[in-house]
Each structure stands twice: as structure tokens, then as C-alpha cells.
Amino acid sequence: MQTNIDGDIEKGEKNMAKGYLVLENGAIFTGEFAGAPATVDGEAVFNTSMNGYQEIITDPSYAGQILTFTYPSIGNYGCGDYGFESERPAVRGLVVKELAQSPDHYQSRWTIADFLARYEIPCLTGVDTRAVTRVLRQYGTMGAVLTDELADRESAVLAASRGQSWLETDLVKSVSREDKAVYGTGPCKIVLLDFGVKQNIINSLADRGCQVVVMPAASSAEEVMAEGPQGLVLSNGPGDPAACKPAVEEIKKLLGRIPTFGICLGHQLLALALGGATYKLKFGHRGGNHTVKDLRTGLCLISSQNHGYAVAPASLPTDEVMISFINLNDGTVEGMIHKKLPIMSVQFHPEATPGPRDSAYLFDDFLKMIADQAYNGSIPGRSGTSS
Numbered sequence: 001m002q003t004n005i006d007g008d009i010e011k012g013e014k015n016m017a018k019g020y021l022v023l024e025n026g027a028i029f030t031g032e033f034a035g036a037p038a039t040v041d042g043e044a045v046f047n048t049s050m051n052g053y054q055e056i057i058t059d060p061s062y063a064g065q066i067l068t069f070t071y072p073s074i075g076n077y078g079c080g081d082y083g084f085e086s087e088r089p090a091v092r093g094l095v096v097k098e099l100a101q102s103p104d105h106y107q108s109r110w111t112i113a114d115f116l117a118r119y120e121i122p123c124l125t126g127v128d129t130r131a132v133t134r135v136l137r138q139y140g141t142m143g144a145v146l147t148d149e150l151a152d153r154e155s156a157v158l159a160a161s162r163g164q165s166w167l168e169t170d171l172v173k174s175v176s177r178e179d180k181a182v183y184g185t186g187p188c189k190i191v192l193l194d195f196g197v198k199q200n201i202i203n204s205l206a207d208r209g210c211q212v213v214v215m216p217a218a219s220s221a222e223e224v225m226a227e228g229p230q231g232l233v234l235s236n237g238p239g240d241p242a243a244c245k246p247a248v249e250e251i252k253k254l255l256g257r258i259p260t261f262g263i264c265l266g267h268q269l270l271a272l273a274l275g276g277a278t279y280k281l282k283f284g285h286r287g288g289n290h291t292v293k294d295l296r297t298g299l300c301l302i303s304s305q306n307h308g309y310a311v312a313p314a315s316l317p318t319d320e321v322m323i324s325f326i327n328l329n330d331g332t333v334e335g336m337i338h339k340k341l342p343i344m345s346v347q348f349h350p351e352a353t354p355g356p357r358d359s360a361y362l363f364d365d366f367l368k369m370i371a372d373q374a375y376n377g378s379i380p381g382r383s384g385t386s387s
Helices: 007-014 053-057 112-118 129-139 153-168 171-175 199-206 221-226 245-254 265-273 361-376
Strands: 018-023 028-033 040-047 065-069 093-095 123-125 142-147 181-183 188-194 210-216 231-234 260-263 278-294 300-311 321-327 333-338 343-346
Touching (some): 018 123, 018 153, 040 129, 040 153, 040 278, 040 300, 053 065, 053 112, 065 129, 065 142, 129 278, 142 153, 181 199, 188 199, 199 210, 221 245, 231 265, 231 361, 245 265, 260 265, 260 361, 265 333, 278 333, 321 343, 343 361
Parallel strands (some): 093 123, 188 210, 188 231, 260 343
Antiparallel strands (some): 018 028, 028 123, 181 210, 278 300, 278 321, 321 333, 333 343
16 A cells, blocks of 8 residues: 655645534534645535544445544544545545544554545634534535535535435446455355445454355345355445345345345345335434344444435335334334344444444354354255254
């Protein structure tokens, strides 16, 4: 990975240009660009996590969004090779109160400012991010623009309103890989459909002895089954699940043919494939402190989340689907289990470590589901005793 940072970036840090975050409801917040000024639009959202900023910035689920960090100081332990969830950030821009200038961590390779400059991610600093968050909580996520030009406020607000149009684009296509890739060498073969997958989901499966075949989001059911997998994972990803109609149709063809685990967007796509519906949350769930309850055991978990849509509970076929997790903040659906088919899903991220490892057992549950199905001889290519 390239580590050289050109001198223009250092100069930009010393002579920061004035900038603005403009929301489509007319709210304007002033700050300074940490690097070269840029004008970008997107959907304004916020994340309440206190750490993990590099993982958050490189999470493909933030495609099309301008992200505000509520925690006041970002970058205090720098950035390094350990913090990548994808090859490069998909987020449109960042808004922070303060960027730490002197990180202290033995694995740190770059300051947060250097990291953002390397990937040309505009960042507005010196902003009252709690005020931004209050607006988004009160009025909901909305279109926004980062700009260094505010001569015409009406034009800036109009540009901000266009930020929501990113939700109408094929965001999944913009972050999904184009070619198949294989990770791990274990005996259990898993196909993972990449709707914007985080690297640690792949790692969590590979570390458990799985060979993970990561395939593009546009892969057909026939292409999936041609790999001869023992399990299927539907990954996280950005945008409105209702916009992924081709993927939903292919998932329908796979229901019951192979044990399936949906995560985040994958959870929502499974709900749609099962006849359910999804809806947009007012300001979404983005942070590392969301408490969810396992309705089967009563166990409460601290979860990491990043989504703007949720599954409508009344839309689920109750004779087939059981809600397994709920969010204790707002009661939204956080997980499902099919009563007849080997299907499970969660809205949160079991590969993340906010608890720190409260929900990692869900990967083990999925592998047990695969083993149980193999023992019953009901999965193509597997029969007899489980491994």
C-alpha cells in the first residue's frame, strides 16, 4: 500500500480553506476543509461510535453518504493496515469536530488527515457535530452538500437537496466486486454474495475453517449453486433494499436449497424474498452501542450497526418466519429465523467487535445449521454424517 503523501497535503493542513455543510432544509454549518476544498453532495447521516473510524470510513455501506462523527476527536490513534474493511472508502465526505494531529498507536502509519487526502475524501472540521446530529435526529436524514462556496445560499440548498438522489442510483453495483475471489482453505465451502461486504465478515468465516467464495452481487442462483457450496451468506451493503429487485429474485430461487445467513442489507433482502417489506428509518442506526435482545434466550447484546432501512414486522409471514432479535431502543426487527428452512439473518454486524465479541457466536450458529443440514442429507452435495 502506498504511504507517500505529497507536500501539497501538508500545506493544505496549514492553510485550511473555509467550508460549509449545507442541508436541504436550509441549515448551514461552518468549518474548515482539512485538505483541498471540494464540493460533493450525498445523504447526510451520523455515527455515534467513539472508535473504529477507519473501519467505518472504509465500510462500503456508506456509499453515497456524507458522514458526521458525533465523537468530538477523530484520529487519535491514527490509521494503519489493520483498519481496512474494503480496498478504499466509498463515503462521499466527512464532517468532524476535530481531527487529531498527533496520533499515538504502535501500528499507526498515517494521520487521519493523510489517510483522507490519499483517497481524496473531503473532510470538514471545526463543526459543531452535536448540532448537526440534533438536526438529523429531529428532521431525519436528508440531502446535503459540502462546499467552499456560499455566495448563493439558494443554489447551495438546491445542491444539497440533490444529495438524496444518490439513494436512487445503483449503489450496490458501485461497491460490489466484478470478479469472483476465494479466501481461506477450509473444508466448508461458503458462497458470499458481495453487496458491499466488509472484509471482517470474510475473515470471520475463513477463521472458522471455511473456504469463502466471494461473488458479485449480480450473480445468478445457477452460478451460486454451480460452485457446490454448503452455505450462502448475503452481505451488508448500501442503499435501499427495494432497489435490489434482481438480487431478490435470485435469492427467491435459492430459498431452501442451501443454508443461508443474511447480514444487514442481506437480512433485508431475505425479508423481501420471503414476501416481507422494508421501510426507511427516520435517521437510521449507525454506531457501536446499539443494544439488541435475543428473543430466544433473553440475552442482550451490544451491537455495531450501519443501516438506514428496516424490515416491517407486520409484513413477515408469521407461519414461516420468527423474529429472533429486536432493537431495545426502538423495537425494530434485528433478526429472523425461518421456522422450516435453514435460513437465519441479523440486521446488525456480528463480525464487528463493540461488545467486544457479543454476537460473534452467530457465525458458529450458521455453521452448525450447515452441519445439521448436511447430517440430514438435505443439501445438494452433502449427505451422511456432518464433518
